[in-house]
Amino acid sequence: MQVTMTVNGDEVTRDVEPRMLLVHFLRDALSLTGTHWGCDTSNCGTCVVWVDEQPVKSCTMLAAMAGGKRVRTVEDLERDGVLDPVQEGFMQCHGLQCGFCTPGMMMTARWLLDHNPDPTDGEIREAISGQICRCTGYSTIVRSIRWAATHENASHIETAETAGSSS
Amino acid sequence: MTATPQTREHRQTEFEDNDQTPVGFGRMLRKEDPRLIRGRGRFVDDVQLPGMLHLAILRAPVAHARIVSIDISAAQAHPKVKLVVTGAMLAEKGLAWMPTLSNDVQAVLATDKVRFQGQEVAFVVAEDRYSARDALELIDVEYDDLAPVIDARKALDPSMPVIRDDLEGKTDNHIFDWETGDAEATEAAFARADVVVTEDIVYPRVHPAPMETAAAVADYDRVDGKLTLWSTSQAPHAHRTLYAIVAGLPEHKIRVIAPDIGGGFGGKVPIYPGYVCAIVGSLLVGKPVKWAEDRSENLTSGSFARDYIMRGEIAATKDGRILAIRTNVLADHGAFNGQAAPSKYPVGFFGVFTGSYDIEAAYAKVTAVYTNKAPGGVAYACSFRITEAVHLVERLVTSLALEMGIDQAELRLRNFIRPEQFPYETKTGWVYDSGDYEATMRESMRIAGYDELLAEREEKRARGELMGVGVSFFTEAVGAGPRKNMDILGLGMADGCELRIHPTGKAVVRLSVKTQGQGHETTFAQIVSEEIGIPPADIEVVHGDTDNTPFGLGTYGSRSTPVSGAAAALVARKVRDKAQLIASSMLEVSVADLEWTKGAFQVKGDPSSSVTIQDIAMRAHGAGDLPEGMEGALEAQICYNPENLTYPNGAYICVVDVDKGTGEVRVRRFIAVDDCGTRINPMIIEGQVHGGLVDGLGMALMEFIEFDEFGNCLGGSLMDYLIPTALECPDWETGHTVTPSPHHPIGAKGVGESATVGSPPAIVNAVVDALHPLGIRNIDMPMTPSRVWDAIQGRPRPPV
Numbered sequence: 001m002q003v004t005m006t007v008n009g010d011e012v013t014r015d016v017e018p019r020m021l022l023v024h025f026l027r028d029a030l031s032l033t034g035t036h037w038g039c040d041t042s043n044c045g046t047c048v049v050w051v052d053e054q055p056v057k058s059c060t061m062l063a064a065m066a067g068g069k070r071v072r073t074v075e076d077l078e079r080d081g082v083l084d085p086v087q088e089g090f091m092q093c094h095g096l097q098c099g100f101c102t103p104g105m106m107m108t109a110r111w112l113l114d115h116n117p118d119p120t121d122g123e124i125r126e127a128i129s130g131q132i133c134r135c136t137g138y139s140t141i142v143r144s145i146r147w148a149a150t151h152e153n154a155s156h157i158e159t160a161e162t163a164g165s166s167s
Numbered sequence: 168m169t170a171t172p173q174t175r176e177h178r179q180t181e182f183e184d185n186d187q188t189p190v191g192f193g194r195m196l197r198k199e200d201p202r203l204i205r206g207r208g209r210f211v212d213d214v215q216l217p218g219m220l221h222l223a224i225l226r227a228p229v230a231h232a233r234i235v236s237i238d239i240s241a242a243q244a245h246p247k248v249k250l251v252v253t254g255a256m257l258a259e260k261g262l263a264w265m266p267t268l269s270n271d272v273q274a275v276l277a278t279d280k281v282r283f284q285g286q287e288v289a290f291v292v293a294e295d296r297y298s299a300r301d302a303l304e305l306i307d308v309e310y311d312d313l314a315p316v317i318d319a320r321k322a323l324d325p326s327m328p329v330i331r332d333d334l335e336g337k338t339d340n341h342i343f344d345w346e347t348g349d350a351e352a353t354e355a356a357f358a359r360a361d362v363v364v365t366e367d368i369v370y371p372r373v374h375p376a377p378m379e380t381a382a383a384v385a386d387y388d389r390v391d392g393k394l395t396l397w398s399t400s401q402a403p404h405a406h407r408t409l410y411a412i413v414a415g416l417p418e419h420k421i422r423v424i425a426p427d428i429g430g431g432f433g434g435k436v437p438i439y440p441g442y443v444c445a446i447v448g449s450l451l452v453g454k455p456v457k458w459a460e461d462r463s464e465n466l467t468s469g470s471f472a473r474d475y476i477m478r479g480e481i482a483a484t485k486d487g488r489i490l491a492i493r494t495n496v497l498a499d500h501g502a503f504n505g506q507a508a509p510s511k512y513p514v515g516f517f518g519v520f521t522g523s524y525d526i527e528a529a530y531a532k533v534t535a536v537y538t539n540k541a542p543g544g545v546a547y548a549c550s551f552r553i554t555e556a557v558h559l560v561e562r563l564v565t566s567l568a569l570e571m572g573i574d575q576a577e578l579r580l581r582n583f584i585r586p587e588q589f590p591y592e593t594k595t596g597w598v599y600d601s602g603d604y605e606a607t608m609r610e611s612m613r614i615a616g617y618d619e620l621l622a623e624r625e626e627k628r629a630r631g632e633l634m635g636v637g638v639s640f641f642t643e644a645v646g647a648g649p650r651k652n653m654d655i656l657g658l659g660m661a662d663g664c665e666l667r668i669h670p671t672g673k674a675v676v677r678l679s680v681k682t683q684g685q686g687h688e689t690t691f692a693q694i695v696s697e698e699i700g701i702p703p704a705d706i707e708v709v710h711g712d713t714d715n716t717p718f719g720l721g722t723y724g725s726r727s728t729p730v731s732g733a734a735a736a737l738v739a740r741k742v743r744d745k746a747q748l749i750a751s752s753m754l755e756v757s758v759a760d761l762e763w764t765k766g767a768f769q770v771k772g773d774p775s776s777s778v779t780i781q782d783i784a785m786r787a788h789g790a791g792d793l794p795e796g797m798e799g800a801l802e803a804q805i806c807y808n809p810e811n812l813t814y815p816n817g818a819y820i821c822v823v824d825v826d827k828g829t830g831e832v833r834v835r836r837f838i839a840v841d842d843c844g845t846r847i848n849p850m851i852i853e854g855q856v857h858g859g860l861v862d863g864l865g866m867a868l869m870e871f872i873e874f875d876e877f878g879n880c881l882g883g884s885l886m887d888y889l890i891p892t893a894l895e896c897p898d899w900e901t902g903h904t905v906t907p908s909p910h911h912p913i914g915a916k917g918v919g920e921s922a923t924v925g926s927p928p929a930i931v932n933a934v935v936d937a938l939h940p941l942g943i944r945n946i947d948m949p950m951t952p953s954r955v956w957d958a959i960q961g962r963p964r965p966p967v
């Protein structure tokens with residue numbers, strides 16, 4: 001069947017099997033491999049993307065169900081060369097190690113801060129409680145999101161480019 | 168159930184004290200992060216090649232059965248299927264079995280019998296991942312069920328079926344007996360003791376469950392005969408050599424690439440049958456073949472960890488002097504002995520079970536058996552079974568403390584190996600390099616506010632509330648290992664490192680080890696930077712590609728910094744030595760008149776006459792004169808063979824509240840003070856410790872790969888195998904002491920597994936401390952609400 005949706009601002013149309021999961025559609029059909037998968041039971045949250053501005057587990061939704069909707073993935077967090085404060089926060093506060101859970105965590109974090117610009121630590125933990133990180137122990141993720149909350153309106157171009165790398 | 172945010176003074180200090188752009192050691196943001204936070208990491212399942220096919224594996228639905236027949240005709244007829252392979256077909260090519268890392272053999276695909284639920288039986292290669300799965304449903308296997316052996320305690324009973332009848336002359340389920348220490352001296356010490364405490368302690372089967380499951384993409388090029396294998400491997404070089412041995416491919420025609428890896432924790436050390444299937448698939452079809460296991464495959468068939476059933480005894484004098492420790496262990500290794508441990512160490516480094524204490528005698532005996540469960544053994548950041556050893560001794564010490572009415576920390580302080588006793592040889596022959604255990608323990612107590620905690624606990628107790636404070640102190644042995652006594656399948660446990668300084672003074676360093684999230688690209692740039700004075704941002708770290716890095720055994724057992732980190736420091740020193748010769752000719756002074764200021768050589772006491780490492784690099788590659796007989800370029804390669812292991816250690820304190828009505832355990836605070844020697848990047852070290860703490864909390868409270876009596880795995884999904892979320896974790900509190908390793912070039916000891924090793928006993932000790940007033944002396948992990956509640960009701964259940 002044919003499915004059309006808007007992904008990161010661009011309209012895309014593809015032929016898919018009706019049973020194809022959104023996560024496979026994004027990764028295999030669109031090569032947007034920043035969205036990951038880590039389980040078969042909707043428990044891990046490495047697959048979180050936005051569909052019509054709501055965070056969803058893209059392994060729990062068929063590509064066909066996203067037809068006509070707006071999908072946003074981790075690849076769209078950085079805009080015009082400016083990192084999202086959430087991305088910046090994860091780098092500044094060591095909110096990632098292997099980086100596998102990170103895209104999903106950041107998509108949820110962005111949504112949280114859009115709806116609650118000054119969350120408490122408890123609210124941050126609650127917001128990411130449907131997602132698993134096996135590496136960090138969560139404290140640094142909480143710090144990363146708090147960092148983003150306190151740097152929402154700053155310009156990040158400079159720090160983004162100098163962060164730890166010449167690459 | 169929200170966590171209490173705690174911003175503590177010590178952590179703030181660490182945060183601010185460190186330079187953000189150090190030349191050398193210090194807090195520095197990670198070089199790997201810019202790609203990962205943009206979703207531009209490259210994990211194995213992200214690899215897409217033209218014409219790539221997909222592989223899926225059919226797995227055994229039962230734990231023990233004879234294969235009567237396999238009919239693959241319907242699967243072969245599926246329009247999108249390219250290949251179906253069974254064990255019998257692999258056997259014709261001599262590929263049905265492969266060696267394990269412990270010199271046993273393991274079936275790639277079952278030929279005669281299936282020996283655990285989830286074992287590989289056949290595979291399909293098809294055009295897409297959905298069709299490959301569909302075709303599995305079309306394979307018809309007839310099984311003749313056999314009685315399974317599930318409880319390791321009964322595995323040696325003569326009435327039990329023999330699981331490994333594939334092994335010549337095998338008539339039972341016994342794998343090995345191993346012992347260490349002095350049984351007689353230990354018996355004598357026990358005979359003199361005033362107090363003896365005995366505990367039965369089970370360390371249940373758990374699973375590393377990295378967020379990324381195992382995966383491989385095999386691409387065999389029939390024209391040049393070269394196999395490229397992208398795989399989730401913590402040890403790409405060792406894997407390449409084993410593929411050469413198993414598959415008979417010439418080693419120079421195999422390239423193993425381990426790209427970004429989504430966590431490993433030891434679970435990505437073994438070679439899984441799936442990798443071999445992908446290779447065979449690509450060899451037979453001539454196209455790239457991808458295999459990516461799903462989560463239930465990962466949990467049911469991938470490397471398990473622990474599964475040690477231990478009886479421990481500890482003997483002491485009436486004033487709390489520990490005399491001796493003795494243990495008898497039954498180790499469940501599953502259907503194939505697949506643990507990754509140095510050849511001469513069948514129980515890994517369990518021999519360090521004497522812990523951090525200066526005692527008179529010790530003795531251990533371990534018996535390992537086969538059961539109808541998945542193979543594995545050394546995984547989940549266990550540091551070669553040190554996790555089990557530390558858990559045993561730390562549980563015993565707290566039991567002794569409670570029995571004698573001595574405070575847990577106080578009892579440890581009375582018995583620690585003292586700083587002046589290092590290097591200290593334990594009663595089981597391990598030579599600990601350095602430590603200041605008392606200082607580390609006291610730092611942990613300071614951060615915890617230990618005395619106030621005890622006072623609070625008494626107050627709560629008086630009100631009938633269950634609060635507990637648990638202490639653990641661990642010493643790990645990491646950095647395997649010295650070539651004279653350590654190898655894996657005949658491969659010496661050394662690691663290589665190559666450093667090239669380019670003409671413009673930028674550098675590339677190539678490692679044999681491979682990060683799975685530990686931050687090697689940052690840490691190793693910092694180590695080289697510290698020695699050679701080039702900023703880390705100007706040093707590219709290459710790893711995880713056997714065609715482009717020197718040989719070495721890889722990343723596990725916290726060995727990257729102890730072994731490869733030493734190699735990186737030494738290779739940089741070698742380059743610096745050459746740079747010094749060039750500098751002496753550039754400045755026209757003798758070598759002895761030069762001094763090194765990080766990044767430049769200058770004439771002693773004269774900063775105005777100096778040449779930077781960048782100037783020297785250009786000179787080394789330029790047309791100008793070099794010292795007599797010297798070759799151009801500025802580069803070196805070494806292979807580092809460690810002299811001894813390193814012995815990181817730490818003092819952990821855990822505070823729990825137990826709900827009497829529900830049995831729920833809440834970890835309210837956790838204080839971890841680590842001594843991993845010289846600290847390269849404190850931010851990364853803190854992250855490693857946090858990661859280990861959440862592992863420990865998971866194992867202590869919820870993680871359990873459980874089986875029913877038929878051998879059905881009950882922990883086969885993330886709905887059943889519970890992993891902590893942000894809601895169960897406290898805000899970790901960390902601190903440190905620094906006792907450098909005397910034999911490591913930069914004094915670093917390794918920290919990757921410290922907290923996984925040290926934290927479970929602290930949590931159990933805290934719960935036992937809380938429940939002690941109810942007469943409870945021991946409770947096994949996982950301390951789920953129902954199991955804690957049962958214990959409170961006086962019906963403790965050991966996990967089976």
Ligand code: FES
Pocket residue numbers: 036037038039040041042043044045046047048057058059060
């Ligand atoms: S893949 Fe695990 S929740 Fe979606």
Ligand code: FES
Pocket residue numbers: 095096097098099100101102132133134135136378429430684
């Ligand atoms: S950073 Fe590895 S799973 Fe979160």
